Amino acid sequence: MKQDDIKNLLEQVRKGEIDTDTAYELLKELPYTDLGHTKVDNHREIRTGYPEVIFCQGKTIEQICQIIQHMNKNETNILATRASKEMYDEVVKIIPQAEFEPLSKIISVKKIQTGKTSTYISIVTAGTSDISVAEEAAITAEFYGNAVKRVFDVGVAGIHRLTDKIDEIRKARVIVVVAGMEGALPSVIGGMVDKPVIAVPTSIGYGANFGGLSALLGMLTSCASGIGVVNIDNGFGAGYLAGMINKL
Numbered sequence: 001m002k003q004d005d006i007k008n009l010l011e012q013v014r015k016g017e018i019d020t021d022t023a024y025e026l027l028k029e030l031p032y033t034d035l036g037h038t039k040v041d042n043h044r045e046i047r048t049g050y051p052e053v054i055f056c057q058g059k060t061i062e063q064i065c066q067i068i069q070h071m072n073k074n075e076t077n078i079l080a081t082r083a084s085k086e087m088y089d090e091v092v093k094i095i096p097q098a099e100f101e102p103l104s105k106i107i108s109v110k111k112i113q114t115g116k117t118s119t120y121i122s123i124v125t126a127g128t129s130d131i132s133v134a135e136e137a138a139i140t141a142e143f144y145g146n147a148v149k150r151v152f153d154v155g156v157a158g159i160h161r162l163t164d165k166i167d168e169i170r171k172a173r174v175i176v177v178v179a180g181m182e183g184a185l186p187s188v189i190g191g192m193v194d195k196p197v198i199a200v201p202t203s204i205g206y207g208a209n210f211g212g213l214s215a216l217l218g219m220l221t222s223c224a225s226g227i228g229v230v231n232i233d234n235g236f237g238a239g240y241l242a243g244m245i246n247k248l
Contacts, residue, residue, distance in 0.1 A: 033070060037063050040070055050144065053236070057082035061090050068109070069094055078109040079143055081136065081236045104135035104235070114145035121148050121242045122172035124189065126155030126179035129204045134178040136235030137200065137242065144243045156184045166192055174245040176238045180204030183215025190224030196245060199229045200238045
């Protein structure tokens with residue numbers, strides 16, 4: 001229920017078109033709805049401009065279905081991250097318009113169509129192995145109405161691949177750079193552009209990569225200015241933040 005819905009509901013009560021008991025039942029769900037296992041935040045979109053996002057990892061298929069089914073009662077778009085194909089197979093039975101993108105592991109339900117921004121976000125990866133995290137960022141940004149351009153596999157091991165694409169990257173309003181191993185690519189790009197860079201370390205790499213820790217520390221200690229860093233494999237967080245910057 002959005003702010004306009006609240007106003008309309010109160011106006012209906014004033015006119016006597018709806019009784020106070022019914023209005024109370026509707027209004028008491030405004031802060032959140034307690035499903036037992038989950039408290040769904042109904043006010044998130046009013047406060048932040050975007051509805052609550054479902055993090056599927058660690059939840060059961062039954063819990064995911066109940067959460068999405070509840071959120072689907074409202075006229076809002078639904079985004080669920082870190083989902084499995086098995087989760088989607090059950091969700092689509094109750095919401096046929098639900099879509100699943102296997103590379104990013106995102107389930108989405110689009111009830112309200114949003115246009116794309118005139119400015120765009122560049123999503124850049126060091127290697128092909130980083131694409132799944134990059135796609136989580138890209139799909140998230142696109143879901144919220146941002147234009148996105150993808151530039152994949154331009155890591156420092158073959159720097160000429162990056163220089164071929166740097167003009168396109170520079171024209172973006174904000175740049176998301178996804179890299180594993182030693183995580184050097186955001187530093188390189190940060191020294192070549194005048195736009196904010198969101199660095200995403202991935203868990204891709206051999207043993208001394210420590211599951212993405214070496215890339216994370218490398219990005220945090222970057223000597224290039226204008227770089228912000230999200231958590232390991234957090235493509236969603238990067239895409240969400242990039243979209244907020246792009247729409248400023």
